[in-house]
Every structure is written in structure tokens, then in C-alpha cells.
Amino acid sequence: MTTATLSLSATRAAAPVKPRRLGVRAAKLTVGLVVLAAVLHLDIGWSDLAELPADLRHYLDLMFAHPDWSRLPAAFYQTWVSVSMAWVGAVLGVVASTILGIPAAQGVAPLWVRLPLRGLFAVLRAVPEVIIAIILLTVTGLTPFTGALALAVGGIGTHGKWTYETIEAVPAGTAEAVRAAGGNVLEVARWGLWPAAAPELMSLALYRFEINVRTSAILGLIGVGGVGDMLTGYTQYRQWDSVGVLIIVVIAVTMTIDAISGAIRRRIMRGARARDLDRTV
Template sequence: MTDTALTIRTALVVPTRPRTLPVRLAWTALAVVIVVAFWDLGIDWSKLASMPPDMAHYLSLMFAHPDWSKLPEALYQTWRSVAMAWTGALLGVVLSTLLGIPAAQGVGPLWVRLPLRAFFAVIRAVPEVVIAIIILTVTGLTPFTGALALAIGGIGTHAKWTYETIESVPHGTAEAVRAAGGNVMEVARWGLWPAASPELMSLALYRFEINVRTSAILGLIGVGGIGDMLTGYTQYREWDTVGVLIIVVIVVTMTIDAVSGRIRRRIMEGVRARDVDRSS
């Protein structure tokens, strides 16, 4: 074929025009959903103008003269919330790891993976507050109820993180263990866990950070902790005490996030350093 014929043939090839109708329909549907959502909320737009001065007024009531005499009780209730979060994270991470590893592709058979993943999806669809309301009929309004709700609610997300992490690690060692006659537990323990454990430990700390925030929300339904105390003083409109509680929550949460984030970085930096040593 000559160069002229090739040029003519290339010029005749016209790229297909991209279909814009599905994209337009998707954007139209999204716009309709947004409009209907705002319309259904019954928002009084006339009150938006008065919102900034009202917020400034209540913030001044909270933080202009905080009642520091409530600080010891606030610290104690915050400790109960942190203990609730830690217990829930510990239970949830253990259960999530035990259930998430068999749900990973290449570890458990299909008839095990599919029911487990469906179970995780169902749990992810239920908020921790709803789980706490269900279990409090048995355990009562105690911090243990909050810990159980955090543990059960965390299984859906953390188990998903677990099997996704297992699926992302190199499977060469796992195949070697399987070729040597290892069963599913031995493959997971010796072939997959050493490579996945640093990231799983990092995710476990992140789960604890999430639980610290969620534990304050669970306190709003009366299971104890700083959220329970915050609800009580807000209902009685004791804004000077509410300001102290908010300060304590912010300081403790930021401190836990900073410490946990530093530990997670050290874990992952150690993994990268070991990888560099092996490659060199």
C-alpha cells in the first residue's frame, strides 16, 4: 500500500461521536433529586439572614464565661466515651478480621464469600444509633450498650477494609503455602497476614478514631459518656457548661487524632523502609 493510499484511508476514519444523552439524563436526574430534597425539607429561607447573629449570640453564651467547675465531671465522662470507643474498636476489629479474611477472594470459597459480604453490606446500612436502640432493650442504658453498638456497627466497614487489604497484597507467599499443602487458616496466617498486618493495624487505629466521634453521638440517646452529659445541659440551656463540654470534646478528639495519626504513619513508614531494604 502506497503512502498516499494510506493517508487517504486514515483521513476517512472518522471517530465516533460520544454519546451525550446518558450523561445529560444523569445530570438532569441529579438536579431533580437536589431540588426535591431541598423542597421537601421545608426550609424557611427568611430565617437564614438571622442565623449568623443567632449563632454569634449562642457562641458568646457558651465560650465568653465557661463554667470550669464542671471540668472534672466533663473529663470523667469523656474518659467513659473513650473507653466505650476503645472497647468497641477492639471487639469490632477482632470480629472484622476473623470474618473479613475468609471473605477475601482467593481465601474463602464463593459460597462463603458472598454471604459474608452481603452480611457486611447489611450492617453498613444500619447506623450505630439504630443498633444501640435495638440492643439497649436487652443491655439497658449503659456504656456497654454503646461499646457493643460500636463493635457491631464497625464490622460492616472494617471487615470490608480487611478483605480489600487481603486482596491487594501479593499472593506469591500464599500460593507457596497452598502448594505445600496448607489449609485456609495456614494460608491466611503464614501467606497473607505478614504482608497485610501493618495496613490492618493502621486501619484498626483509624477505626478507633471514628469510634471516638461516634461515641459522643451515642451518648445523645442516654448510653453514657460526654454525649449524655452534653444532652442534659443543653436541654436545661446551661450554655456556660455546654461551652466547657465542647472544648473538652474538641481538645480530646484532636489529641487522639494526632497521636493515632502519628502511630499510623510510623507503622506505614516502617513498612516502606523494610521494602526499600529488601529491594536494595
């Protein structure tokens, strides 16, 4: 047997085994069955779908062909109420989730502290803000403060997870140096982790505010105030020209806030990258 034949035989023997795709196919089949069951359960009127474009055009004409601009001052005021709810909820939620999220990170606090905190975050993420607001309004009533508290409590679940994931992504060198110098958990978090994680956490805090601005409009639908409350009233009485003004104001204000917040977040992250480059030079 020649050397070439031995080499060819070794290559064939070392060829990888073709992976079995049974699991992937089973997962695709399961997803397909779930989607099919959901569609059948919804009992969709397929004949109504053909009329949807015409109905959509009809209502768009009612809302935007001749909007009632006399509602503009009230629309701006209620939108300001919604933005205020979003801001207060973001501040309260970010502060609480930062305090709770840092000890939930790997290597900061012991396991018996991390697991309950992560479990709390998971539970809060599973409950929509509307449900939280309904629970809170039995105590605080139908006020904008109820909406702000619901946004704060609901935001703790998501922002707490973002916080400990950001802390875990920080290089361990600085934290280990503080710990080696005899620093406790608070000193490690303050001097070893916070300086490196602060730009990312501040960027995420602004993003949390952007999310709250959208969610606050939904909370208004249950009567806690804001533009959602006003929108519900006009929709129930089929005042479509007033609804059109509200939608225009909400879109304009939301896009403006997104643009400003996005610019600030980009500035924060670019500054953080510049500081990192200065340290490496």
C-alpha cells in the same frame, strides 16, 4: 491519487467516533431533580437563613464568652467514658471483623463462604450505630457497655470490608507458595497473607478507633453514657456556659487522639515500606 491523499483519507476513516453524552446528561439531570425535590420537601424557611449568622454569634457568645470551668472535672470524666466506649468497641469490632474479613477475600475461601460474609458486612454498614444501640439497650440497658457493643457491631461492617479489600491487594506469590506446599485455608491466611497485610490492617484499626471516638459522643445522646449524655442534659436546660466547656474538652481530646493515632499509623506504614524495600534489595 497520490500517497499523501491516500494517507489523509485513511486518517479520516480511522478517526474515533465522537462519544454520545446522552447518559451523562441524563445522570446530571436526575441528580439535579433529586436535589431540587429534597430542597422542596424540607420546606426550608429561606427568611430564617438571613438571621442564621446573628443567631450563631449569639449562641457562641453564650457558650464561650464565659464558660463554666467548674464543670471541667465532670467533662473530662464523661469524655473518658466516651473514649473508653470507643476503645472497647474498636477492639471487639476489629477482632471480629478481621476473623470474618479474611475468609471473605477473593481466593481465600470458596464462594459460598465469601458471599454471605460480604452480605453481612453490607447489612451492618447500612444500619447506623444509633439504631444498633437502641436495639441492644433492650437487652443490656442504658450503660456504656451498650455503646461499646453498638460501636463494635457497627464497625464490623466497615472494617470487614476494609479487611478483605486489603487481603485482596496482597501479592499472591506468598499465598500461592503456602498453598502449593499443602497449606490449608488457615495456614494460607496466617503465613501467606497476614504478614503482608498486618501493617495496613493495624493502621486501619487505629483509624477505626478515631471514628469510634467521634461516634461515641453521638451515642451518648440516647442515654448510654459519656459526654453526649452530659451534653444533652445541659442543652435541654439551656446551660450554655456548661455546654461550652464540654465542647472545648471534646475538641481538645479528639484532636489529641487524632494526632497521636495519626503519628502511630504513619510510623506503622513507614516501617512496612522500609521492610518491603529491604526484601527487594
